[in-house]
Amino acid sequence: MTAITLADQLLQHNLTPPQANHEDWCYYDVSRVLATPLTQAVAKPHREVEPNTLYFFNDTCVWGALDPAITVTKQAAPPIASTQNPFVQLKKDVTIQLECQQFNGDITLIYEADGYQSSDVTLTGTDSTVRVHRRFINTQKSLQNNQLACHLTPGTSVTIVDTNAQNKGAILDFMDVYVSQNAVFKAINTAVLCANARFQSRVYLNQETAQATLHGLSINGCGDQSFYNTHVHHNAPNTQSRQLFKSLNKNDSVFEYNGKVSVAPKAQQIDSYQLNQNIILDEYAAVHSRPQLFIEADDVQCSHGSTTGDIPSDALFYLNSRGLNPLVSRSLLLKAFIQDVLTFAGDDTAAIMDGLDHII
Amino acid sequence: MLTINQLHATITETETPIIKGLDLTLEPGKIHAIMGPNGSGKSTLSKLIAGDEQYTVTSGDIQLNGQSILEWDATQRALMGIFLAFQYPIEIPGVPNDEFLRMAYNAKQKHQGLEPMDPLVFQDHLQNVCQQLSIPESFLERELNVGFSGGEKKRNELLQLAVLKPAVAILDETDSGLDIDALKHVATGIRSLRQPTNTFLLITHYQRLLTYVEPDYVHIMMDGRIVETGDKSLAMALDKSGYDGFVSAR
Numbered sequence: 342m343t344a345i346t347l348a349d350q351l352l353q354h355n356l357t358p359p360q361a362n363h364e365d366w367c368y369y370d371v372s373r374v375l376a377t378p379l380t381q382a383v384a385k386p387h388r389e390v391e392p393n394t395l396y397f398f399n400d401t402c403v404w405g406a407l408d409p410a411i412t413v414t415k416q417a418a419p420p421i422a423s424t425q426n427p428f429v430q431l432k433k434d435v436t437i438q439l440e441c442q443q444f445n446g447d448i449t450l451i452y453e454a455d456g457y458q459s460s461d462v463t464l465t466g467t468d469s470t471v472r473v474h475r476r477f478i479n480t481q482k483s484l485q486n487n488q489l490a491c492h493l494t495p496g497t498s499v500t501i502v503d504t505n506a507q508n509k510g511a512i513l514d515f516m517d518v519y520v521s522q523n524a525v526f527k528a529i530n531t532a533v534l535c536a537n538a539r540f541q542s543r544v545y546l547n548q549e550t551a552q553a554t555l556h557g558l559s560i561n562g563c564g565d566q567s568f569y570n571t572h573v574h575h576n577a578p579n580t581q582s583r584q585l586f587k588s589l590n591k592n593d594s595v596f597e598y599n600g601k602v603s604v605a606p607k608a609q610q611i612d613s614y615q616l617n618q619n620i621i622l623d624e625y626a627a628v629h630s631r632p633q634l635f636i637e638a639d640d641v642q643c644s645h646g647s648t649t650g651d652i653p654s655d656a657l658f659y660l661n662s663r664g665l666n667p668l669v670s671r672s673l674l675l676k677a678f679i680q681d682v683l684t685f686a687g688d689d690t691a692a693i694m695d696g697l698d699h700i701i
Numbered sequence: 702m703l704t705i706n707q708l709h710a711t712i713t714e715t716e717t718p719i720i721k722g723l724d725l726t727l728e729p730g731k732i733h734a735i736m737g738p739n740g741s742g743k744s745t746l747s748k749l750i751a752g753d754e755q756y757t758v759t760s761g762d763i764q765l766n767g768q769s770i771l772e773w774d775a776t777q778r779a780l781m782g783i784f785l786a787f788q789y790p791i792e793i794p795g796v797p798n799d800e801f802l803r804m805a806y807n808a809k810q811k812h813q814g815l816e817p818m819d820p821l822v823f824q825d826h827l828q829n830v831c832q833q834l835s836i837p838e839s840f841l842e843r844e845l846n847v848g849f850s851g852g853e854k855k856r857n858e859l860l861q862l863a864v865l866k867p868a869v870a871i872l873d874e875t876d877s878g879l880d881i882d883a884l885k886h887v888a889t890g891i892r893s894l895r896q897p898t899n900t901f902l903l904i905t906h907y908q909r910l911l912t913y914v915e916p917d918y919v920h921i922m923m924d925g926r927i928v929e930t931g932d933k934s935l936a937m938a939l940d941k942s943g944y945d946g947f948v949s950a951r
Contacts, residue, residue: 654754654755655791656791658753658755660791660793661752661774661775662752662778662779662787663801663805663808663861664780664808664809664812665804665805665808666808667774667776669804673793674793677795
């Protein structure tokens with residue numbers, strides 16, 4: 342095993358790291374992740390992989406039996422990798438092409454690392470309704486650096502459900518989504534008590550009636566750092582986007598929501614709304630909420646909202662006045678706060694409830 | 702039952718005085734009404750009794766059955782039998798009404814050293830209370846106050862009151878926002894919940910509710926104090942003269 346750092350990796354490929362003065366990275370402690378010694382772990386024997394599941398461990402990938410409507414191929418990586426704008430995007434040995442043709446069902450991507458793990462997956466959905474479960478597992482002093490591109494052909498529906506709980510390493514995740522006519526993209530990301538997680542989403546609504554919904558829920562305790570960086574591009578008329586991101590924060594944690602919506606001049610009559618709501622449970626946590634709109638069309642519905650504060654004292658008093666003690670009352674109110682996001686998480690709520698109990 | 706002696710209180714954050722030497726005794730088995738102009742301190746008084754920390758008692762005392770409650774927090778006051786029906790009940794998404802009621806009921810059971818009620822038995826109990834108050838059973842399945850109309854919220858407060866059976870029930874402008882039928886339902890509910898062992902304090906702006914409930918005592922509150930106490934005829938006189946007329950006549 343060789344201990345390396347992300348800085349070493351970047352240097353090896355002649356790449357520059359993200360700069361702290363870049364608007365998308367200004368609250369992310371790049372130097373911390375660059376300097377962390379990473380173990381270039383040897384791939385361990387793979388676990389038995391379930392059907393319709395791709396398992397990434399460190400820099401390797403295997404998959405289980407696939408539905409006939411799913412095709413997975415490995416392709417050589419482009420000869421030159423880059424840090425675009427300036428995203429960390431290391432050179433990969435291979436990229437994974439995941440194609441779904443008339444597939445209605447679930448796919449699981451498991452990302453696991455005890456050293457350095459990277460992946461580059463391109464998902465193409467055609468006439469499909471796909472629910473992709475992404476599970477992130479890592480240990481201290483590890484870095485996961487994943488890229489997922491999703492191409493939704495007309496009429497396709499893709500839902501991404503990310504589960505990221507109690508991870509001690511760092512995750513830098515990049516998702517680029519291209520949505521065609523009548524296609525629907527949904528994503529729900531949960532980051533629960535994770536040391537360092539940055540999830541970036543770029544969504545391009547390129548044809549009429551394309552829709553995107555992005556949700557995120559982050560629960561941050563002692564020293565945890567969690568960042569959501571989204572940018573939805575309305576490039577065509579009559580497209581729709583919704584964003585709802587919530588966080589609970591305590592004990593020297595850092596949370597950032599940097600959400601942008603851009604509306605191109607020709608994208609008339611689009612409908613977009615973004616909302617970020619945060620609760621700070623003590624005086625030590627930091628929250629940066631930055632919803633941003635860039636509108637170049639003149640006939641659109643495009644708005645945003647942001648709230649950050651403590652548990653509302655009037656709600657707490659209401660429950661106390663019914664004989665419920667402060668602990669039970671706070672628990673009920675925090676569950677109520679995340680209820681709308683939880684609805685989108687489906688069955689994957691056990692880790693969220695554990696995180697909630699921990700932070701209360 | 703509940704005795705308030707020379708109470709002075711301020712808004713905690715600004716130290717603005719709101720209650721300025723208030724005396725009031727709520728007797729068991731009686732219905733008391735407090736009327737008063739806007740800003741006289743009626744809602745503040747109700748929250749003070751229930752233990753809202755946004756207000757601070759600077760002097761005086763509030764006693765429940767001879768015991769000062771000032772050191773008790775809102776939870777303890779509720780467990781000891783004080784209930785406030787809110788003017789603006791809070792919406793709690795994700796918490797079914799029946800589950801919330803069972804939690805509150807069992808918290809009180811535990812406080813009294815009693816066993817929690819079995820969920821199925823409790824459900825039967827809830828359905829009986831709904832029938833008694835003419836409240837649709839569909840209220841029970843809904844999330845706590847979420848999507849309720851103003852009138853439904855007030856009736857849901859009454860449902861909580863009926864389930865928790867407090868010794869002291871304070872209803873803060875429960876009649877506001879109610880149509881005539883809903884007002885009659887609420888008034889009927891209050892009358893049916895009246896017992897020799899409990900006391901009601903109705904805070905209201907209007908005589909209308911009092912025609913259906915018929916209070917034993919009507920108190921006029923102005924500038925943080927009770928300035929007049931009488932029977933239900935006082936409310937009727939006030940309805941005719943208004944507060945300006947009342948002040949001029951004094």
